[in-house]
Amino acid sequence: MSVGRTLATARRVLRQLGHDRRTVALLLFVPLFLLTLLHYVFESDPRLFDRVGASLLGIFPLITMFLTTSIATLRERTTGTLERLMAMPLGKGDLIFGYALAFGAFAVLQAGLATAVGVWLLDLDLAGSPWLLLFMALLTALLGIALGLFVSAFAASEFQAVQFMPALIVPQILVCGLFAPRDTMQPALEYASNVLPMSYSVNAMTGVLNGTGIPDHFLRDVAVVVGMALGFLALAAVTLRRRTP
Amino acid sequence: MNDTSRPAVLARRLEVVRGGAPVLKELEFSVPRGTVTGLLGPSGCGKTTLMRAVVGAQARVTGRLDVLGEPAGSAALRHRLGYLTQAPSVYLDLTATQNLDYWAAVLGVGRADRSEHVRSVLADVDLTEHAGALAGRLSSGQRARVSLAVALLGAPELLVLDEPTVGLDPVLRRSLWDLFHRLAAERGATLLISSHVMDEADRCDRLMLMREGRVLAEGTPEELRARTGTDSVEHAFLHLVEADRKARTP
Numbered sequence A: 001m002s003v004g005r006t007l008a009t010a011r012r013v014l015r016q017l018g019h020d021r022r023t024v025a026l027l028l029f030v031p032l033f034l035l036t037l038l039h040y041v042f043e044s045d046p047r048l049f050d051r052v053g054a055s056l057l058g059i060f061p062l063i064t065m066f067l068t069t070s071i072a073t074l075r076e077r078t079t080g081t082l083e084r085l086m087a088m089p090l091g092k093g094d095l096i097f098g099y100a101l102a103f104g105a106f107a108v109l110q111a112g113l114a115t116a117v118g119v120w121l122l123d124l125d126l127a128g129s130p131w132l133l134l135f136m137a138l139l140t141a142l143l144g145i146a147l148g149l150f151v152s153a154f155a156a157s158e159f160q161a162v163q164f165m166p167a168l169i170v171p172q173i174l175v176c177g178l179f180a181p182r183d184t185m186q187p188a189l190e191y192a193s194n195v196l197p198m199s200y201s202v203n204a205m206t207g208v209l210n211g212t213g214i215p216d217h218f219l220r221d222v223a224v225v226v227g228m229a230l231g232f233l234a235l236a237a238v239t240l241r242r243r244t245p
Numbered sequence B: 001m002n003d004t005s006r007p008a009v010l011a012r013r014l015e016v017v018r019g020g021a022p023v024l025k026e027l028e029f030s031v032p033r034g035t036v037t038g039l040l041g042p043s044g045c046g047k048t049t050l051m052r053a054v055v056g057a058q059a060r061v062t063g064r065l066d067v068l069g070e071p072a073g074s075a076a077l078r079h080r081l082g083y084l085t086q087a088p089s090v091y092l093d094l095t096a097t098q099n100l101d102y103w104a105a106v107l108g109v110g111r112a113d114r115s116e117h118v119r120s121v122l123a124d125v126d127l128t129e130h131a132g133a134l135a136g137r138l139s140s141g142q143r144a145r146v147s148l149a150v151a152l153l154g155a156p157e158l159l160v161l162d163e164p165t166v167g168l169d170p171v172l173r174r175s176l177w178d179l180f181h182r183l184a185a186e187r188g189a190t191l192l193i194s195s196h197v198m199d200e201a202d203r204c205d206r207l208m209l210m211r212e213g214r215v216l217a218e219g220t221p222e223e224l225r226a227r228t229g230t231d232s233v234e235h236a237f238l239h240l241v242e243a244d245r246k247a248r249t250p
Helices: A003-018 A021-041 A046-078 A081-086 A092-121 A130-154 A158-175 A187-195 A197-210 A218-239 B047-055 B075-079 B096-106 B111-124 B140-152 B170-187 B198-203 B221-228 B233-248
Strands: B009-018 B021-031 B036-040 B061-067 B081-084 B158-162 B190-195 B206-211 B214-219
Touching: A003 A021, A003 A092, A003 B096, A021 A046, A021 A092, A046 A081, A046 A092, A046 A130, A046 A158, A046 A197, A092 A130, A092 A218, A130 A158, A130 A197, A130 A218, A158 A187, A158 A197, A197 A218, B009 B047, B021 B047, B021 B206, B021 B214, B036 B047, B036 B170, B036 B198, B047 B061, B047 B081, B047 B158, B047 B190, B075 B081, B081 B140, B096 B111, B096 B140, B111 B140, B140 B158, B140 B170, B158 B170, B170 B190, B170 B198, B190 B198, B198 B233, B206 B221, B206 B233, B214 B221, B214 B233, B221 B233
Parallel strands: B036 B190, B036 B206, B081 B158, B158 B190
Antiparallel strands: B009 B021, B009 B061, B206 B214
16 A cells, blocks of 8 residues: 555546536535425424434435445446556555545535535534534445445446445435334344444434434444445455456 | 566466457467567457456466566566556546646656656657647547557556557657657667557567467568568468468368
């Protein structure tokens, strides 16, 4: 691993995004639009907006970062730039962490904007600190980046890559406790949700919503999400091959 | 390491299997240092696979393949090779300069020297005017030259160029061949250049003629013409194919 090459990769990815203003605008403003929409959908039940909205502040960046990273790295594979990089003195970790850093920086912007709009403009009523909520949203985005980098290895085309979103992310949204408390689900699903990282992210965000100070299990939740994210980043690095058939 | 008497590339009983079928069959050849060696043969004969094996990108390579005195694919070689893939491998959503700046950073060119180095490489491929244009907006020939410029970065000892002159106009083709010879003469670089166009053969110091995963012959263009009693490399190639078929059918 080389710090210089990791940073150069991150800068390159951000420069690519910089030439694609429309993607940047969509990444930043679509979450705001959806959050606003949700605010009016739950107009007669603000408490429900608080509950769903707080969790969505983490889920949005996860979905968008998952899609962008998996397509970006897939393009790297299909255009031959990856083969060229792998013939050069670039470490696999340099590439993976370069991507994580670039999209992570972008996620800071995205989650920051969405959290600010949610709390100040849409009256998202938090008992705890918005900073803790933002912190958890960022970790969740990092998880999305890591998952995106990992699954792009299993997609041969953009069509396949996009389908991994409903296949891997939507089930987690369904069982993470957002739709029904996890302990009221069919026990098999409850067990499944125990090993899925999004459950921990939503648990932490709901904790920030409901209580002041650091919520119960917050550190455990942070550790699980960070651990899973790092684990998938490491797996993503393993899927990179210098030699291909 | 810089033993110039040893060949830049040496293959003994080199084989590559792809999708269960052998693509390269018991290849034996060497590429002398400081030469411009042309790898000629029809499309699908294994040129690209051979080049990928040399740069260490090809899986399932058996036999011996030494590059600059090290086994192909060694980590130490990654600083010493320049590789041009057949399809232009550059980032379409970056400008020519931004592309080269990134690739130079990957090769470890220091920040202070990078912009000067990038400028000189862009001048080599005659793209100075388009330095600030997005690679995706360039014509296919210009984009191919951005990709070629990447292979020139970092003063590599061995350049492996997969069809670098395809689709370029004759004037530009000649200036690139001049550049290739200049790199060999002035810097002592070795160039392995593939082409499926036989009329580029006479621009090479040495040739390897390939067909169906085998090397039919290697030598200078004059040697190949003399050996086959023909007046062009194209005729020499046809002659060799015919002789090979006779030799293999009892």
